[in-house]
Amino acid sequence: MNDASLQRLWDHLETERGVSPHTLRAYAGDIAQFCDFVMNGAAAFRREPEEERPAPTTEALRRADRQALRSFLAHVQTSGAVARTAARKLAALRTAYAFYVRLGELSTNPAAEVKAPRLGRDLPHVLSISEVTALVEAPDASNPAGARDRALLETLYSSGIRAAELAGLCLRDVDLIGGTILVLGKRKKQRLAHLGSYAVDAMRRYWAVRGQLGNPGHERVFVNQRGGPLTTRSVQRIVEKYVRATLPGRAEVSPHTLRHTFATHMLDAGADLRVVQEMLGHESLSSTQRYTHVSIERLRAAYRAHHPHA
Numbered sequence: 175m176n177d178a179s180l181q182r183l184w185d186h187l188e189t190e191r192g193v194s195p196h197t198l199r200a201y202a203g204d205i206a207q208f209c210d211f212v213m214n215g216a217a218a219f220r221r222e223p224e225e226e227r228p229a230p231t232t233e234a235l236r237r238a239d240r241q242a243l244r245s246f247l248a249h250v251q252t253s254g255a256v257a258r259t260a261a262r263k264l265a266a267l268r269t270a271y272a273f274y275v276r277l278g279e280l281s282t283n284p285a286a287e288v289k290a291p292r293l294g295r296d297l298p299h300v301l302s303i304s305e306v307t308a309l310v311e312a313p314d315a316s317n318p319a320g321a322r323d324r325a326l327l328e329t330l331y332s333s334g335i336r337a338a339e340l341a342g343l344c345l346r347d348v349d350l351i352g353g354t355i356l357v358l359g360k361r362k363k364q365r366l367a368h369l370g371s372y373a374v375d376a377m378r379r380y381w382a383v384r385g386q387l388g389n390p391g392h393e394r395v396f397v398n399q400r401g402g403p404l405t406t407r408s409v410q411r412i413v414e415k416y417v418r419a420t421l422p423g424r425a426e427v428s429p430h431t432l433r434h435t436f437a438t439h440m441l442d443a444g445a446d447l448r449v450v451q452e453m454l455g456h457e458s459l460s461s462t463q464r465y466t467h468v469s470i471e472r473l474r475a476a477y478r479a480h481h482p483h484a
Contacts, residue, residue, distance in 0.1 A: 192361030204266040209234035257291040312416040318383040325380035332373035334436035337429035344393040359455040
């Protein structure tokens with residue numbers, strides 16, 4: 175595998191598969207770590223994060239068999255990673271092997287015969303209505319940065335979009351009269367998300383002062399203090415800032431928690447599962463169904479807490 179064949183893989187993932195830049199970086203790291211493991215054994219797991227990892231090679235992928243893949247996944251989990259991380263690494267390797275087999279650079283795909291680690295059914299973290307209200311009302315909307323932060327938090331909770339989708343929003347994508355936003359989701363698929371009245375009001379207040387944040391000369395909706403577009407990481411930091419201020423002890427709360435909360439509150443209020451699926455942009459209904467388990471658990475907890483004979 176040379177630089178050209180590696181680039182073909184990245185181009186394939188980005189353009190044909192629609193993989194996000196975040197997932198692309200993760201896959202690149204996963205494949206490099208596996209090749210390092212094949213060539214150097216357990217030393218691959220003793221490297222410090224700042225150490226440069228050897229580049230992937232066709233030799234390493236060709237040398238590996240099904241047992242090598244199983245050993246690698248075992249090392250991943252015994253080194254402290256969760257099963258979901260190991261499953262992602264296997265998915266990256268399956269993709270790479272399938273691609274190079276199709277190109278004729280490799281003859282077999284041993285990853286296709288390896289079972290993915292069993293994933294536990296972890297229920298997503300969800301905020302109560304009082305918690306999410308305290309969070310979205312925390313910013314001081316009397317100044318431009320606070321108005322932006324209020325609009326950002328209201329939009330995340332009102333629409334259920336991902337942090338990356340929010341960071342990518344352009345002015346032309348937002349219809350405040352209709353209360354909708356056009357979102358570019360995973361695999362570059364577009365969908366309409368909805369803004370409630372609170373989010374629309376917050377967005378209008380923010381738009382009135384957006385130009386005071388560095389006089390932005392671009393189309394992205396959310397900008398930083400210098401006028402540049404907010405990144406996904408910037409969105410995460412803003413959410414974390416207000417979580418620390420309003421929800422001490424809830425360090426696990428992230429932008430994705432607001433997405434989970436949106437879906438759960440919709441289902442709690444009686445929304446149809448397929449409607450929520452469409453709003454979230456899930457390809458599979460099973461991805462949305464886990465929120466029904468959250469709703470059931472919340473009902474069960476409420477029953478146990480309040481029924482005299484529970």
